[in-house]
Amino acid sequence: MSIARVQTFSFSGIEALPVEVQVQIAPGLPLFLIVGLADKAVGESRERVRAALTAMGLALPPKRILVNxxxxxxxxxxxxxxxPIALGVLTAMDILPAExxxxxxxxxxxxxxxxxxPVAGVLPAAIAAGARDLGLICPESQGAEAGWAGEIGVLAPPNLLSLINHFxxxxILxxxxxxxIDRTDDGPDLADVRGMATARRAVEIAxxxxxxxxxxxxxxxxxxxxAARIPGLLPDLTPREALEVSMVHSVAGMLTEGRLVTRPPFRxxxxxxxxxxxAGGGNRAKPGEISLAHRGILFLDEFPEFPRAALEALRQPLxxxxxxxxxxxxxVTYPARFQLIAAMNPCRCGYLFDPARACGRAPRCGEDYQSKISGPLMDRIDIVIEISPVTPAELLHAPPGEATPLVAARVTAARALQRARYGDAASNNAEAxxxxIDLMPDAKAYVEQAAEKLRLSARGFTRILRVARSIADLAGAPLVRRTDIAEALAYRHRIPGRNPLANPPIKLVASRDAG
Incomplete structure (x- = not known):
């Protein structure tokens, strides 16, 4: 009496953990038992295996079949x-060769x-199989996905019978x-945005x-x-980033037709x-939106309307x-290196600063609405801008803004400088x-003064430096200048309508010719 063994994997996040399926067929009362801490879906495998073998004209032996x-x-x-359970049973029945x-x-x-x-997790399973010098057997529709794991042997049969015939x-399969490569559309053109010079500048820096x-x-x-035009400004993912993102999408069952994700995702x-x-979770601890947005953008519209617990869950991953x-x-740990883009109204009705349209509770309604965003979460947001509505005259007569390819070229050049500067330590300024971050002497003195007057936290101070570094990169400056610091400070969070003591105004003035 021998034991047939077939290798497969279980998943913890995007990590594929090796599992050995051991099948023993022994004399005794007819029984098909699966042990080894299996959930309900795995326990039901015995009925699917029995039905699949019956469809091929095979019957399970009237013996005690134990799967561990x-x-x-x-x-x-x-x-x-x-x-793997079906293959283990067929091997124990001497239908398939054990070697x-x-x-x-x-x-x-x-x-x-x-x-x-098709099932979820073929790509990380293929990578793990290659690391163990094994080939991979997977459904026909996912053979292309497994092929991204490198030079490993992949068999992708359409059904169980064709796999038996192959062996x-x-x-022969x-x-x-x-x-x-997944070449998704990067969305609408930034040239459609008329006016809004400050907002366009902030989007480019972000x-x-x-x-x-x-x-x-x-x-x-x-x-x-x-927000819909930001993905078109971002450069392609590096091969390493593309593999990370594709593995997350594979575990989530979202890697369609084996197409590797090479553009930053937008969720x-x-x-x-x-x-x-x-944040991720559920009965099977699936990846959430923050992981599906890994190396891309998580856009939260109507920011304060999200459940408080969901917003606070962003703090640690950020x-x-x-x-x-x-x-x-x-x-279970999932990667969640995402860029948060959020949008909100100043109050529930949205017209806090329009006397003709504001509700009767203004400005109290604005304070209550904005208080849904906690201070620690706000401290993790680098750039806050106020969007002023464009007038109909501007929409009709203002010239089109710069097109997405022109702005994207500057963004790509800035990202190239950052990769050369940080190497493997960080992929962009937000992670530095x-x-x-090197500053000019007058910029260093200026940011120290600003941090004291604005009572910046250590996190806030570092984020000011990071934004200033991005501004300098867009200008091609080797060191952060005083004007870069001044512009970064102007974007620091001072939500309109909040208590001015909580967000004191900036009274520091940067020289025009600084730097």
């Missing part, structure tokens, strides 16, 4: 265990007729082609350095319009989203670039350490 998923103390979740099965890992969901349905030599941005203004002022959840949807979903059985 080792290590037994690791939680096994998901329907991707169907295929051939030892060269592959497998994952896939079985239909009742034996077809293989018996009756029908050809290696699937590698997936294509894109150049990867800074968090909050736009405040009345309804219809152009906040969402500006815009509705303000009714729960904390689990934003600093660390990762999020941990804690469960009694396990702690404060001591890595």
């Amino acid at each position: 998923l080792a290590p037994a103390d690791l939680l096994k979740e998901g329907s991707h265990f169907d295929l 051939e099965m030892a060269r592959f890992a497998a994952l896939g969901e079985l239909s009742l007729d034996g077809r293989l349905a 018996k030599g009756d029908g 050809t290696p699937p082609p590698r997936g294509t 894109a150049a350095g990867g800074h968090n941005l909050l736009m405040i203004g009345p309804p219809g002022g152009g906040k969402s319009m500006l 815009e959840p509705h303000h009714s989203a729960s904390m689990a949807a934003i 600093e660390s670039g990762r999020t941990t979903v804690a469960r009694a059985a396990a702690h 350490a404060g001591d890595a």
